[in-house]
Amino acid sequence: MNEPMNETLLRVKNLSVSFPSPKGEVTAVKNVSLAMGKEKIGIVGESGSGKSVTGRAILRLLPSYARIEADQIVYQGHDLQRCSEKEMRRIRGMGISMVMQDPKYSLNPVRTVGKQISEAYTIHHQVSKDEAKVQTLKMLEAVRIRNPEQVYRLYPHEVSGGMGQRIMIAMMLIPDPGLLIADEPTSALDVTVQLQVLAILDDLVSERGMGLIFISHDLELVSSFCDRIIIMYGGRIMEIIEAAKLQNSRHPYTRGLLNCLPKIDGDRTQLPVLERDDAWLGDDNHNLTG
Amino acid sequence: MLKVDNLNVVFGHGADKNHAVKEVSFLVNRGESFGLVGESGSGKSTVLNCISGLLSNWYGSIEVDGAPLSHKRPISFYHKVQMVFQDPYGSLHPRHTIDATLKEPIAIHKLGDANQRVERVLSEVGLGPQFRFRYPHQLSGGQRQRVAVARALILEPEIVLLDEPTSALDVSIQAEVLNLLQEIRRERSLTYVLVSHDLAVVSHMCDTISVMNQGETVEIINREQLQTGELKESYTRQLLVASRGYDRQAIDQFQDF
Ligand SMILES: Nc1ncnc2c1ncn2[C@@H]1O[C@H](COP(=O)(O)OP(=O)(O)O)[C@@H](O)[C@H]1O
Ligand SMILES: Nc1ncnc2c1ncn2[C@@H]1O[C@H](COP(=O)(O)OP(=O)(O)O)[C@@H](O)[C@H]1O
Ligand SMILES: [Mg+2]
Ligand SMILES: [Mg+2]
Numbered sequence: 001m002n003e004p005m006n007e008t009l010l011r012v013k014n015l016s017v018s019f020p021s022p023k024g025e026v027t028a029v030k031n032v033s034l035a036m037g038k039e040k041i042g043i044v045g046e047s048g049s050g051k052s053v054t055g056r057a058i059l060r061l062l063p064s065y066a067r068i069e070a071d072q073i074v075y076q077g078h079d080l081q082r083c084s085e086k087e088m089r090r091i092r093g094m095g096i097s098m099v100m101q102d103p104k105y106s107l108n109p110v111r112t113v114g115k116q117i118s119e120a121y122t123i124h125h126q127v128s129k130d131e132a133k134v135q136t137l138k139m140l141e142a143v144r145i146r147n148p149e150q151v152y153r154l155y156p157h158e159v160s161g162g163m164g165q166r167i168m169i170a171m172m173l174i175p176d177p178g179l180l181i182a183d184e185p186t187s188a189l190d191v192t193v194q195l196q197v198l199a200i201l202d203d204l205v206s207e208r209g210m211g212l213i214f215i216s217h218d219l220e221l222v223s224s225f226c227d228r229i230i231i232m233y234g235g236r237i238m239e240i241i242e243a244a245k246l247q248n249s250r251h252p253y254t255r256g257l258l259n260c261l262p263k264i265d266g267d268r269t270q271l272p273v274l275e276r277d278d279a280w281l282g283d284d285n286h287n288l289t290g
Numbered sequence: 291m292l293k294v295d296n297l298n299v300v301f302g303h304g305a306d307k308n309h310a311v312k313e314v315s316f317l318v319n320r321g322e323s324f325g326l327v328g329e330s331g332s333g334k335s336t337v338l339n340c341i342s343g344l345l346s347n348w349y350g351s352i353e354v355d356g357a358p359l360s361h362k363r364p365i366s367f368y369h370k371v372q373m374v375f376q377d378p379y380g381s382l383h384p385r386h387t388i389d390a391t392l393k394e395p396i397a398i399h400k401l402g403d404a405n406q407r408v409e410r411v412l413s414e415v416g417l418g419p420q421f422r423f424r425y426p427h428q429l430s431g432g433q434r435q436r437v438a439v440a441r442a443l444i445l446e447p448e449i450v451l452l453d454e455p456t457s458a459l460d461v462s463i464q465a466e467v468l469n470l471l472q473e474i475r476r477e478r479s480l481t482y483v484l485v486s487h488d489l490a491v492v493s494h495m496c497d498t499i500s501v502m503n504q505g506e507t508v509e510i511i512n513r514e515q516l517q518t519g520e521l522k523e524s525y526t527r528q529l530l531v532a533s534r535g536y537d538r539q540a541i542d543q544f545q546d547f
Contacts, residue, residue, distance in 0.1 A: 221536060256462065262464075262493070262495075271494075
């Protein structure tokens with residue numbers, strides 16, 4: 001199951017990322033390959049497994065000291081490794097957008113949310129200010145904000161966590177990207193609000209025919225939300241599996257992750273502890289992180 | 291063992307007044323593991339902070355072994371009741387070794403045998419002697435939480451209050467810490483009050499569970515009710531549905547409470 005069902009949007013081949021450190025190069029991501037179409041694909045793994053670095057490497061959002069190697073990173077015919085910085089800015093927005101976990105880091109604290117969303121629109125569309133505002137209000141409505149005119153004038157610190165994440169989604173989707181990378185977009189929210197935000201994202205992604213890369217540490221959530229799941233450990237892909245077949249996975253790491261979760265229907269005996277195996281990391285497992 | 295009766299906490303004044311805990315009552319029997327579950331801001335930590343003596347702006351009554359607690363706690367109280375916090379980074383002093391952290395309560399309570407006590411409690415929480423002279427930043431998140439548990443155990447309390455003890459940990463580390471907590475409770479016949487936003491965690495750890503929302507008790511249930519779904523309150527039913535993962539249709543039925 002390594003190929004998407006429909007036309008390929010994004011193809012990554014043998015992506016590796018390392019960072020210099022006082023103790024030598026630290027490998028954060030090693031030989032990651034994936035191909036995806038207009039589908040919801042999840043990247044799951046424990047902290048430090050390389051999920052965020054993978055997402056950021058695709059969009060070239062890593063600091064300049066990061067060493068990135070790949071045989072191929074192609075988005076709809078664009079070779080992202082060879083794009084100029086100017087072409088890249090066009091792609092980040094109309095091509096691929098990224099939503100982060102905490103809107104506080106991505107929103108400018110001294111500008112109203114309305115201004116920021118409409119700017120995300122005018123960067124890519126030549127329209128009047130009034131037209132940009134109309135589009136912004138429409139987008140706020142699309143993320144189910146009931147009083148868009150009022151929210152338009154608010155500053156980031158004046159909105160709740162759930163609304164902040166919906167605003168981020170509005171800002172990332174207004175340029176109409178073909179692919180959204182959402183990095184733990186709802187992990188800081190209460191479970192019911194989290195699901196409501198995901199439902200909005202889900203509806204928009206299917207209405208607009210987008211692809212979605214959903215990064216999360218929550219295997220159960222991802223398996224109920226996505227079509228396919230990439231399981232990462234120590235910067236490597238352990239397996240790519242259809243969400244519907246997750247429970248039948250035979251990979252020991254995936255099984256370990258599933259089994260160590262406490263369950264409402266469980267029998268309350270000791271939780272199985274995950275045994276890690278260096279063999280999962282291939283032959284060069286020194287320099288390992290995570 | 292622990293009885294909380296009509297507990298109330300009000301923060302702030304005037305327009306900023308926030309009635310964070312409203313008429314909360316529950317009873318925890320000796321040796322029982324009692325859960326408090328609810329979304330963030332529902333008042334769970336505030337209830338624990340009142341019991342542990344961290345907060346004193348409460349009214350109502352809290353009894354331990356039939357004796358009502360006052361706002362100020364005598365030193366002997368801490369031999370009975372100890373607390374473990376969510377964030378093992380924030381709750382350990384960064385410039386104290388594990389040894390110093392664990393010896394501090396021994397000195398305050400003039401217990402003696404400090405070295406022996408430290409060795410014993412470290413091995414009880416599954417940390418070898420090599421960890422004893424390390425600093426918090428030299429430990430992983432799971433190891434730090436083991437130290438926090440060790441610090442709570444060193445005074446040999448009867449009741450341990452656990453505030454989201456595994457929420458900051460990866461699931462595999464969470465499993466190890468939950469196993470440790472269960473083992474210790476069995477061996478020491480401890481009474482737990484465990485706070486979590488995660489229904490699966492409280493259901494795994496607790497017999498009786500109080501569901502909280504906006505400072506109020508929604509209902510008190512047992513874990514079988516979570517398994518059968520026989521719940522009185524629609525708030526609890528919604529939490530249960532949400533805990534099962536993403537279900538597009540179910541989400542449309544969600545209400546605001
Ligand atoms: N800017 C950076 N500089 C150095 N190391 C980094 C940087 N970003 C991430 N790393 C390291 O790369 C590894 C993978 O990190 P990350 O992708 O953020 O993990 P996660 O799966 O939790 O998102 C970690 O060991 C992390 O410490
Ligand atoms: N020390 C404090 N001062 C003022 N308000 C507080 C304080 N602690 C908690 N609160 C408020 O009390 C309410 C309940 O908070 P808390 O008990 O932390 O909830 P929970 O632990 O369920 O997430 C929240 O509205 C919170 O903002
Ligand atoms: Mg990350
Ligand atoms: Mg709390």
